[in-house]
Amino acid sequence: MTGPIDELTPRLAALVRSRRAGYALPRDFYTDPQIFECDVQRMLLRHWFCAGHASSIARPGDYLLAELANESVIIVRTAAHQVRALLNVCRHRGSRLCAEHAGHAPAGRFTCPYHAWSYDLEGRLLAARHMPEGFRREEMGLRSLPVRVVEGLIFTTFAEEPLDFSAAEAALAQSAGTHGWGRAKVAHRELYVINANWKLAIENYMECYHCQPAHPEYARRHVYARPAELNIELERAARQRGAALGIRVPDIDEYACAAGAGRESVSVFRSALHEGHASATADGRPLGRYMGSFSASDGNSTYFDIGPLSDFLAYPDHGLIYRFIPRAVDRTEMELLWLVDAEAVEGTDYDAEQLTWLWKTTSIEDKRIVEMNQAGIDSRFFVPGPYSTQESYADRFVTWYLAELGAG
Numbered sequence: 001m002t003g004p005i006d007e008l009t010p011r012l013a014a015l016v017r018s019r020r021a022g023y024a025l026p027r028d029f030y031t032d033p034q035i036f037e038c039d040v041q042r043m044l045l046r047h048w049f050c051a052g053h054a055s056s057i058a059r060p061g062d063y064l065l066a067e068l069a070n071e072s073v074i075i076v077r078t079a080a081h082q083v084r085a086l087l088n089v090c091r092h093r094g095s096r097l098c099a100e101h102a103g104h105a106p107a108g109r110f111t112c113p114y115h116a117w118s119y120d121l122e123g124r125l126l127a128a129r130h131m132p133e134g135f136r137r138e139e140m141g142l143r144s145l146p147v148r149v150v151e152g153l154i155f156t157t158f159a160e161e162p163l164d165f166s167a168a169e170a171a172l173a174q175s176a177g178t179h180g181w182g183r184a185k186v187a188h189r190e191l192y193v194i195n196a197n198w199k200l201a202i203e204n205y206m207e208c209y210h211c212q213p214a215h216p217e218y219a220r221r222h223v224y225a226r227p228a229e230l231n232i233e234l235e236r237a238a239r240q241r242g243a244a245l246g247i248r249v250p251d252i253d254e255y256a257c258a259a260g261a262g263r264e265s266v267s268v269f270r271s272a273l274h275e276g277h278a279s280a281t282a283d284g285r286p287l288g289r290y291m292g293s294f295s296a297s298d299g300n301s302t303y304f305d306i307g308p309l310s311d312f313l314a315y316p317d318h319g320l321i322y323r324f325i326p327r328a329v330d331r332t333e334m335e336l337l338w339l340v341d342a343e344a345v346e347g348t349d350y351d352a353e354q355l356t357w358l359w360k361t362t363s364i365e366d367k368r369i370v371e372m373n374q375a376g377i378d379s380r381f382f383v384p385g386p387y388s389t390q391e392s393y394a395d396r397f398v399t400w401y402l403a404e405l406g407a408g
């Protein structure tokens with residue numbers, strides 16, 4: 001009997017089998033361009049990923065680009081105020097239509113910079129000069145991708161038969177919904193270029209074994225930097241504070257269930273802040289405006305993840321969207337978007353430095369440690385070591401990844 005893994009190239013199949021349970025992946029998974037291509041085709045293009053927040057494209061014609069490896073998608077607000085995802089590839093000879101990460105389509109059309117074919121905001125071809133008789137404009141629209149907008153978060157996928165997104169939608173209603181992300185706005189954006197394989201960036205995001213040594217400022221604020229058994233009382237107290245405010249965000253752990261099951265993966269969990277920290281601001285004090293169901297701080301935070309590349313972190317007064325963007329075998333971008341309430345005014349309700357300081361600090365630290373990790377793994381003498389008990393989510397991620405390579 002042959003399983004999905006046997007259908008992989010024999011070398012890859014041997015590598016998948018050579019991974020010891022509970023250990024990091026063998027070197028080639030982080031260094032081999034062919035395996036990166038396999039990651040893209042068998043895993044990344046099949047899943048949903050977050051393209052940004054709807055507030056960034058408020059007016060018809062506003063767009064942003066969502067990219068993955070060498071793919072590029074235009075996320076645009078249409079004349080009918082819908083959100084569409086259009087492949088950023090001209091139907092003539094394939095030029096990119098848009099180059100900037102965000103912008104506005106003048107006069108409601110995208111005009112190709114090469115030979116000036118122009119498309120409307122729905123992707124329909126409007127005009128093409130000097131085409132021969134029989135040319136059918138209506139057959140030359142931009143490829144359209146599936147889109148879901150949930151609590152202000154825009155998701156898209158390259159999959160022709162998308163994974164079932166209903167469990168993700170329900171989880172987002174409870175997490176992002178409780179935190180009021182449907183009526184939020186992006187207050188700040190940063191893009192970090194990490195010279196490392198995307199899986200090292202994700203593994204690093206998934207575990208907090210590194211938080212005490214690498215992130216002193218994070219560790220001072222988040223109890224999650226310590227082993228779970230030390231935090232039982234603090235976590236219980238934070239939940240009680242939340243319950244007193246009417247906040248109920250149930251934990252969900254279906255992150256690794258999607259392999260072969262046809263569903264998008266999702267996880268939600270809450271974790272407390274240390275005493276004296278109402279928020280993860282620079283001084284620990286809350287911003288001037290709470291979000292969603294919060295009328296005060298419960299000293300807690302909500303982490304949620306959808307699919308392999310999209311992670312989110314919500315506090316009572318602000319939030320963060322983490323977009324991991326694999327570009328090449330040794331290059332990953334990490335886009336961070338800071339959210340505040342749509343009505344919040346900079347200078348009155350929040351100070352940008354207070355808002356962004358912790359996660360700018362932590363992200364610069366993460367970039368450095370992930371790049372150091374890649375440099376070490378690049379050694380031909382690297383031998384994968386065992387995960388600690390504080391790295392169970394990184395272990396879960398790589399186990400899921402291997403299953404997905406087979407399932408793809």
Ligand code: FES
Nearest residue numbers: 090092093112115
């Ligand atoms: S490639 Fe776009 S008009 Fe020619």
Ligand SMILES: [Fe+2]
Nearest residue numbers: 204210215366
């Ligand atoms: Fe980190």
